[in-house]
Amino acid sequence: MLRGASGVAQGTRIRVKLHPALRRAAATTEAEQELCLPPGATVRHLLEAFDLVHGEVGLVVVNGALAGEAQELPDGARVELYPVFSGG
Amino acid sequence: MDRLGYRGKILWVDLATGAVRVDEPRPEFYRTYLGGPGVALYYLLKNLGTDDPLAPGSMLVFAPGLLTGTPAPCVPRYTVCARSPLTGALGKSESGGYWGPELKRAGYDAVIVTGRAATPVYLWITRGGVEIRDAGRMWGLDTGETEELIRADTGERRARILGIGPGGENLVRFAGMVSDLTHFNGRNGLGAVMGSKNLKAVAVYGSQSVPVHDRDQIREIARWAGEHCREHPLSRALHEHGTPLGVETNNAGGCLPTNHWSRGVFDGAAEIGSERLTAELLVERGGCFACPVRCKRVVEVKDPALRVEKRYGGPEYETLVALGSNCGISNLKLISKANELCNRYTIDTISTGMAISFAMACYERGLITKEDTGGLELRFGNEEVILSLIEQIAYRQGFGKVLADGPRAAAARIGRGAEKLLVEVKGQDVPMHDPRVKTGLGLQFALSPNGADHWFAQHDPFFNTPGSLGLAAVAPLGILEPVHALDLGPRKVRLVLYTSFLNAMYDCLGVCVFGAVARSLIPVNHLVRLVKAATGWETSLWELLKAGERANTMARLFNLRHGFGPEDDSLPEVFFKPLAGGPLDGQNAIDRAAFARAVRLYYAMAGWDAETGVPTQGKLLELGLDEFVGG
Numbered sequence: 001m002l003r004g005a006s007g008v009a010q011g012t013r014i015r016v017k018l019h020p021a022l023r024r025a026a027a028t029t030e031a032e033q034e035l036c037l038p039p040g041a042t043v044r045h046l047l048e049a050f051d052l053v054h055g056e057v058g059l060v061v062v063n064g065a066l067a068g069e070a071q072e073l074p075d076g077a078r079v080e081l082y083p084v085f086s087g088g
Numbered sequence: 089m090d091r092l093g094y095r096g097k098i099l100w101v102d103l104a105t106g107a108v109r110v111d112e113p114r115p116e117f118y119r120t121y122l123g124g125p126g127v128a129l130y131y132l133l134k135n136l137g138t139d140d141p142l143a144p145g146s147m148l149v150f151a152p153g154l155l156t157g158t159p160a161p162c163v164p165r166y167t168v169c170a171r172s173p174l175t176g177a178l179g180k181s182e183s184g185g186y187w188g189p190e191l192k193r194a195g196y197d198a199v200i201v202t203g204r205a206a207t208p209v210y211l212w213i214t215r216g217g218v219e220i221r222d223a224g225r226m227w228g229l230d231t232g233e234t235e236e237l238i239r240a241d242t243g244e245r246r247a248r249i250l251g252i253g254p255g256g257e258n259l260v261r262f263a264g265m266v267s268d269l270t271h272f273n274g275r276n277g278l279g280a281v282m283g284s285k286n287l288k289a290v291a292v293y294g295s296q297s298v299p300v301h302d303r304d305q306i307r308e309i310a311r312w313a314g315e316h317c318r319e320h321p322l323s324r325a326l327h328e329h330g331t332p333l334g335v336e337t338n339n340a341g342g343c344l345p346t347n348h349w350s351r352g353v354f355d356g357a358a359e360i361g362s363e364r365l366t367a368e369l370l371v372e373r374g375g376c377f378a379c380p381v382r383c384k385r386v387v388e389v390k391d392p393a394l395r396v397e398k399r400y401g402g403p404e405y406e407t408l409v410a411l412g413s414n415c416g417i418s419n420l421k422l423i424s425k426a427n428e429l430c431n432r433y434t435i436d437t438i439s440t441g442m443a444i445s446f447a448m449a450c451y452e453r454g455l456i457t458k459e460d461t462g463g464l465e466l467r468f469g470n471e472e473v474i475l476s477l478i479e480q481i482a483y484r485q486g487f488g489k490v491l492a493d494g495p496r497a498a499a500a501r502i503g504r505g506a507e508k509l510l511v512e513v514k515g516q517d518v519p520m521h522d523p524r525v526k527t528g529l530g531l532q533f534a535l536s537p538n539g540a541d542h543w544f545a546q547h548d549p550f551f552n553t554p555g556s557l558g559l560a561a562v563a564p565l566g567i568l569e570p571v572h573a574l575d576l577g578p579r580k581v582r583l584v585l586y587t588s589f590l591n592a593m594y595d596c597l598g599v600c601v602f603g604a605v606a607r608s609l610i611p612v613n614h615l616v617r618l619v620k621a622a623t624g625w626e627t628s629l630w631e632l633l634k635a636g637e638r639a640n641t642m643a644r645l646f647n648l649r650h651g652f653g654p655e656d657d658s659l660p661e662v663f664f665k666p667l668a669g670g671p672l673d674g675q676n677a678i679d680r681a682a683f684a685r686a687v688r689l690y691y692a693m694a695g696w697d698a699e700t701g702v703p704t705q706g707k708l709l710e711l712g713l714d715e716f717v718g719g
Contacts, residue, residue, distance in 0.1 A: 019333065019336055019337065019363075020328075020329060020333075020362065020363050020366070021325040021328065021329045021333050021362075024324075052321075053321045053557055054553070054555050054556050054557060055550065055553065055555075055556030055557030055558050055559070055560075056321040056322070056557065058337060058549045059337055059340055059341050061340050061671065064671065065671050066341065066342075066671045066672070069553065080340055082336060082337040082340050082341070083321075083322075083325050083333055083337060084322070084337075084549050084550060084558070085333065085334040085337045085338065085549070086334075086521070086542075086546070086547030086549065086550065086607060087331065087405075087542060087543060087547070087601060087602065087607055088331040088334055088404050088405030088406040088409075088519070088520065088521075088542070
């Protein structure tokens with residue numbers, strides 16, 4: 001499993017915004033945080049880095065566009081994670 | 089045979105004559121129909137003619153689920169059924185809270201009301217039976233005032249009270265009913281059916297535990313649910329953030345209904361979402377009988393200009409969107425006040441919001457002017473019109489008279505092509521979920537017997553990736569492979585069909601969709617254990633799902649009897665056009681031909697004629713519905 005490690009010199013730097021319902025996974029109360037993942041990391045790697053239960057995240061936005069789990073994360077990407085939702 | 093889990097008694101009240109009787113069906117009846125809509129539909133099919141839904145001859149059924157009232161976790165629900173005055177089709181609405189369990193504790197599995205009282209009345213149901221009491225003093229009062237008077241009149245502060253406000257009395261065709269001021273049977277206009285009968289409320293107090301076969305087994309599962317509901321990511325999120333978290337998610341996904349479905353993103357979404365609501369207005373988290381999730385929002389606003397009382401609860405996702413983004417409104421306090429007014433007047437927040445957004449769309453396009461609206465400037469985002477229009481709808485005053493009979497009547501009155509702006513199915517406004525990002529939801533909207541309903545089946549996003557929580561939850565149904573949210577092929581149809589059986593089973597048992605999978609934590613096989621423990625039956629998931637399928641098939645028969653057919657199983661035009669704004673701008677129009685094929689395939693998979701949608705004789709016989717063959 002990958003772990004976010006701020007300060008790693010070479011890698012994919014991303015900025016992640018978590019919906020409040022997902023912040024437990026980031027072990028933070030901060031809405032946003034920076035991570036550095038190995039080069040070539042995908043959305044799936046990012047979700048694994050946060051220990052999220054598979055299926056807990058319903059929507060991933062990368063640089064303003066919807067993204068699937070296989071999408072590679074470009075360096076400097078801004079990622080938003082939202083919980084799966086239905087009903088109301 | 090012992091009556092365990094259920095009480096074995098169904099209470100009939102004829103308000104026209106004051107006659108009361110109690111039926112005691114055979115145990116096999118309960119095992120066949122369980123409770124909730126299964127029981128209600130049996131009586132509706134046996135007894136309801138083709139009367140005007142608001143005529144005295146209509147039948148109104150209140151039916152808790154089979155497990156409701158036992159200590160089973162997340163099982164608080166009851167169903168109200170009648171012919172809907174909004175759609176003319178089946179009217180069906182579930183609610184949680186404490187009223188359903190209380191009715192079981194008073195000794196009844198259902199209450200069936202027929203006839204119209206000569207003057208306003210309420211029912212007072214206890215272990216000792218039922219009294220028909222005068223409600224003359226309460227007529228015209230809102231729900232909070234009514235509840236106070238009934239508590240004083242009965243002398244029982246622990247009574248559970250299900251009632252209507254002025255919206256139901258004034259026969260608003262999307263009036264609902266509310267219990268304990270916070271638990272709403274919102275949809276299909278069933279509050280107007282109460283109003284048509286001069287029935288202000290049904291108050292219940294029961295003091296008996298519901299007898300069960302193995303109470304320790306039920307308690308063990310309840311303990312498990314209590315211990316796990318804060319660990320399970322979905323039930324925990326429901327508790328902490330509630331359904332309002334969907335505002336942020338859907339806005340980010342470009343599918344948040346905005347300005348009467350003309351856009352999928354709303355600039356003010358952050359102002360009305362869960363983060364803001366939790367930080368600024370939330371004062372408590374409410375819940376239901378024997379439920380550890382406690383997902384309900386309770387808000388309070390002390391601002392004198394928009395004071396919101398916490399006893400009326402707080403807005404859910406549907407309300408935040410229907411009365412918020414879909415009207416262009418980003419004032420959370422105003423939406424909370426609108427929610428409170430709808431609860432006090434008992435008008436459905438979804439249909440009320442949609443009536444207002446529809447009127448705004450007509451106004452913006454010049455189909456109506458200030459001359460038509462009594463001076464109201466019905467532009468999207470105009471905060472000044474929301475509360476006054478709610479009042480006008482509930483009291484059938486001013487422009488509210490145009491809107492109070494539902495969307496189709498409103499469009500007909502406005503004319504000038506206004507019907508092209510309707511977003512409804514079978515005459516019921518669509519809830520705040522966009523089927524262009526989840527096609528199975530579109531099939532639900534089209535196929536639900538009670539008009540557009542977002543809980544006829546489960547929602548697609550839970551099942552679109554391998555190994556996901558949602559997919560694991562439905563594996564006991566034989567759904568093993570992921571299905572893409574935009575798929576409209578056989579695997580999607582099968583997913584919708586099987587989970588429509590599952591949701592109908594939930595309704596028949598009284599299970600809340602926010603307590604059980606795939607939306608929450610209780611696994612389907614735990615429900616089988618709970619039924620065994622409550623009743624002593626050697627039952628199975630197969631038998632219980634069959635009961636769900638049976639209820640859905642009976643609902644189909646009910647609608648066919650009232651003239652509905654395949655032409656009614658459709659979607660509004662807006663969903664065959666692309667989304668606008670946000671990440672899906674210009675994309676995701678539903679393929680009309682593929683959708684029509686999927687509907688026909690659903691018929692075929694359900695054992696209905698693929699062209700006419702009529703259940704085959706073989707299917708009716710297979711489900712044991714022999715007495716309804718040819719009906």
